[in-house]
Amino acid sequence: MNEPVKKPARKKVEVDPRFVNYKHVWVFIEAERGVVHPVSWELLGEGRKLADSLGVELAGVVMGPPGERTRAICGEAFHYGADLCYLVRDEALHDYRNEPYTKALTELVNTYQPEILMLGASTLGRDLAGSVATTLATGLVADCTELVIEAESRNLASTRPTFGGSLLCTIMTQRHRPQMATVRPRVMAMPEPDTSRTGRIVEHTVTFVESSIITKVLEYIPDNLQDKPQLAFADIIVAGGRGLKKQENFQLVWDLAKVLGAEVGASRPIVQAGWAELDRQVGQSGKTVRPKLYIAAGISGAIQHRVGMDGADVIIAINNDANAPIFDFAHYGIVGNAMQILPALTDAFRAQIAQARKAG
């Protein structure tokens, strides 16, 4: 008889003793001029799942000027899933400036030691995340599309697009804390707020001396939102691609969008050709969108485009090539000439809407 084969003992991953005090999942709540960027709520939704799978608390980090508005943001964070909020209020935090915000966030992390810290991949979030990761000498993974906890090691596995979106890679920060990640707006789903939820506020004082903060904000010029495409938050998007062939055909996309009250999007070749503004580009090097309906006309569905839009609830694709990759991930497809289908769709939608109106 052979000796029974001894099963090798399952290698147990010991938590590094340096990290035993690092607990909790944090989300930086980005508020500019008292207005919270929606990506912060999206991150709380994601953070809730991570905190639950680790069995720890979820905290929001709120910074801003003294006054009730900044404190009120904590209340909103509780509605979106936070158990507690770290609150730093100071005149120096009135407008976003790298220096005081980096100082405050670095100090909070060193004091309360989270194991995971997430920020939005906005202009503010990237500016702050890159700085804080350096002051903390820890890892930072940009533009994550998926975040999960590895069951055995309790490490965060962050997945992000690489090589211009052609591939995905999973990145870990095993030997440093906190594990930091940024996520683009609209990549994670917006959680349903629960207005009955409350939580604790931990107010922390950071000492700033304004005269020693070198950068000053002279002026803030808000964008005229009416003039700017708001693709990221559009409920319906009609987008056009190279299959439209000529610049004048791109008007057909506008016609349908007008009937639907939709935003107009475009793939990269269209923007590069100058048929649409940079703000309308959907994809890896453009905007990530999450509409209820996405109509793609003459778009083949290259992976760089797909990563920006496949979170749409319903995707309709029109392309004359039945083998175009877009039909692999769209929900409905018409194989045909977009120049003929688009006007027909515009008429059909117009009639449908008129009918729905009459029906009340």
Place this chain on the structure above:
Amino acid sequence: MHSVVCIKQVPDSAQIRVHPVTNTIMRQGVPAIINPYDLFALEEALRLKDRFGGTVTVITMGPPMAEVALRKCLSFGADDAILVSDRAFAGADTLATSCALASAINKIRENMPVDLIFTGKQTIDGDTAQVGPGIAKRLDYQLLTYVSAIREIDHDNREIVVERRAEGGVQVLRTKLPCLITMLEGTNEMRYADMDDMFRAARYPLKLWDRVAAGIENPDVVGLKGSPTVVGKVFAPKPRNKRAEIVETIDNDPKNLAATLLAKVFTQHPKLEREIARLAK
């Protein structure tokens, strides 16, 4: 005025293809280019030199072949170029990269103070926008990201005023030199190289610095060893299980196709129909 411009040689990501069967990257024949965003940074530095005089030094961390990118920058009018290259730098993440570049810029400063550091807003291969902030923090420079315009420079008071793209508007900021600026795209069109500069660039003895020359004594702070992030698996995005439902009619007439599509979509997504009626104007 002495500006240092950090550039990176990147594969033209628009031309990278994934092998349909093996899911590996097919890099053969993909041209190496200067990260397009870095060219806006270089152009801005050259414009400041045109206005105020001074020196523009270009620096990159990369393999020896990145020399081509540096010579290109020299041909556009940069004065000096440094290639920071060592096997010890291989596998660096953004933290380790900012360590190597900051240390090299520190070395540059020993010969000539550096007033401004320029980078592009991000690279097109990594897309992280993390190296610029990392360098600024390590050198204790003021950090100005997503700068769309330099309004003025006051040399006597060593002050600079810039416009910075923020999430919902534009911030006008005043800060002190030295500072690090990451430039937004589309601000300035890159100039053409002139003939004299092209000849000079081809012959120019650019500097090649290894780890020690770049002032890094401890090899563990750079490259793979100095990188807190570890890349695990690389994989192709999962195909969706179901292909699109292709709408067809007997005649495939556009009008009938459109009507059939709408009927199908609205039957399966009744909420969407109400939504559209609400949004339509």
